[in-house]
Amino acid sequence: MPYELYYWPGIQGRGEFVxxxxxxxxxxxxxxxxxxxxxATLIAFLERTDIAHPSFAPPFLKDGQLIVGxxxxxxxxxxxxxxxxxxNPERRLWVHQIQLTIADLVGEAHDTHHPLSGDLxxxxxxxxxxxxAKWFREERIQKYLDWFETILxxxxxxxxxxxxxxxxxxxxxxxxxxxxxxxxxxKKTKALLAESPRVSALRLxxxxxxxxRAYLESDRRVKFNEHGIFRHYPELDG
Amino acid sequence: MPYELYYWPGIQGRGEFVxxxxxxxxxxxxxxxxxxxxxATLIAFLERTDIAHPSFAPPFLKDGQLIVGxxxxxxxxxxxxxxxxxxNPERRLWVHQIQLTIADLVGEAHDTHHPLSGDLxxxxxxxxxxxxAKWFREERIQKYLDWFETILxxxxxxxxxxxxxxxxxxxxxxxxxxxxxxxxxxKKTKALLAESPRVSALRLxxxxxxxxRAYLESDRRVKFNEHGIFRHYPELDG
Numbered sequence: 001m002p003y004e005l006y007y008w009p010g011i012q013g014r015g016e017f018v019x020x021x022x023x024x025x026x027x028x029x030x031x032x033x034x035x036x037x038x039x040a041t042l043i044a045f046l047e048r049t050d051i052a053h054p055s056f057a058p059p060f061l062k063d064g065q066l067i068v069g070x071x072x073x074x075x076x077x078x079x080x081x082x083x084x085x086x087x088n089p090e091r092r093l094w095v096h097q098i099q100l101t102i103a104d105l106v107g108e109a110h111d112t113h114h115p116l117s118g119d120l121x122x123x124x125x126x127x128x129x130x131x132x133a134k135w136f137r138e139e140r141i142q143k144y145l146d147w148f149e150t151i152l153x154x155x156x157x158x159x160x161x162x163x164x165x166x167x168x169x170x171x172x173x174x175x176x177x178x179x180x181x182x183x184x185x186x187k188k189t190k191a192l193l194a195e196s197p198r199v200s201a202l203r204l205x206x207x208x209x210x211x212x213r214a215y216l217e218s219d220r221r222v223k224f225n226e227h228g229i230f231r232h233y234p235e236l237d238g
Numbered sequence: 239m240p241y242e243l244y245y246w247p248g249i250q251g252r253g254e255f256v257x258x259x260x261x262x263x264x265x266x267x268x269x270x271x272x273x274x275x276x277x278a279t280l281i282a283f284l285e286r287t288d289i290a291h292p293s294f295a296p297p298f299l300k301d302g303q304l305i306v307g308x309x310x311x312x313x314x315x316x317x318x319x320x321x322x323x324x325x326n327p328e329r330r331l332w333v334h335q336i337q338l339t340i341a342d343l344v345g346e347a348h349d350t351h352h353p354l355s356g357d358l359x360x361x362x363x364x365x366x367x368x369x370x371a372k373w374f375r376e377e378r379i380q381k382y383l384d385w386f387e388t389i390l391x392x393x394x395x396x397x398x399x400x401x402x403x404x405x406x407x408x409x410x411x412x413x414x415x416x417x418x419x420x421x422x423x424x425k426k427t428k429a430l431l432a433e434s435p436r437v438s439a440l441r442l443x444x445x446x447x448x449x450x451r452a453y454l455e456s457d458r459r460v461k462f463n464e465h466g467i468f469r470h471y472p473e474l475d476g
């Protein structure tokens with residue numbers, strides 16, 4: 001039975017981290033966000049009262065009777081099933097710790113354009129977004145990239161992967177978050193990547209994986225846009 | 239060998255979720271945040287270059303040679319070792335999914351007093367904090383409490399615990415986040431808890447656990463204050 005991925009249509013968002021793992025695994029899945037009436041389908045699912053383990057928010061993955069929400073928890077589940085995480089428990093936990101740190105970065109990237117409220121448009125909180133984005137651009141991106149660079153450099157199995165010497169879901173997620181930062185804050189991110197050779201190499205390595213490349217070139221990959229988490233507002237790029 | 243918990247001194251913060259699990263487990267641990275010169279100890283640790291798996295930020299837990307960071311990952315580790323999580327893999331993942339949702343709520347609570355930048359004081363972003371807190375108070379707290387109430391009501395093993403019929407680290411964390419909300423937003427949270435009988439009962443149940451009660455009454459429990467995540471600024475309570 002195929003997996004079913006539920007998420008908001010029209011954007012990459014947090015669902016994209018799950019998609020990259022499913023694509024790399026060559027998994028059989030139905031992307032409910034890419035079907036007609038996807039938003040109505042999603043909302044109807046969220047309103048169901050017969051589900052013992054409802055997710056607080058999308059994305060969530062359905063695997064038969066099992067429903068798993070929270071991006072990092074979905075990847076923990078898929079990582080074990082598709083060889084995208086180490087089997088050793090301590091290394092498996094380390095990959096998860098990295099993923100949780102990526103999730104924090106994703107949350108901060110979102111808040112650059114919505115610092116005051118998720119109920120307002122960006123256009124209604126532009127001065128505050130400008131302030132928040134400045135801090136993110138000048139302090140936070142670098143701090144995160146430095147940490148990724150450091151853990152790559154310290155990986156005892158080599159600096160090609162975040163953990164061990166094979167691909168993990170955290171590598172895929174780091175690729176995705178760098179792509180997002182390059183879209184949203186191109187000037188700043190390009191400058192910082194020039195000083196982050198290991199992160200840059202990992203990004204290219206992931207992009208060249210045959211299944212990832214095929215996915216990125218397909219129309220299944222929705223383009224970044226100004227409805228998602230990573231939005232390009234030139235005035236926020238400094 | 240005792241665990242060692244590293245965190246910022248003087249506040250409960252994210253470290254408190256780990257402390258509650260360690261206390262409930264009756265685990266042997268050294269709280270490095272409660273020792274003299276704790277901040278210098280922490281910073282020196284963060285600056286070490288000989289650690290293969292450095293954490294991006296505190297809290298982190300040292301167990302012999304193993305270092306685990308990210309609150310939810312630490313709890314995943316402790317939950318398995320101390321019977322604070324189900325053994326069944328799908329239920330274990332559900333408890334973790336709940337914990338990750340609690341982590342999102344904690345992050346949102348923090349941002350009510352720091353919507354623009356972590357580098358500014360609250361006093362330098364009061365109008366923006368007022369706006370962000372209004373949204374949090376009027377929309378977000380209720381949405382989260384409704385979800386906790388729903389998953390308690392739908393627990394097939396009864397509504398006394400978030401998952402199964404025994405205590406998990408997620409129960410402890412829900413207690414902590416409700417305590418924090420009651421401290422920071424007492425008017426709003428009391429009103430909402432009056433309509434959340436299951437969450438209220440869980441809070442009391444956890445507070446009455448003998449080891450938790452002993453901890454809460456001890457001087458190991460630092461009081462909530464205006465340096466932590468949950469801060470009581472009356473003007474933000476509406």
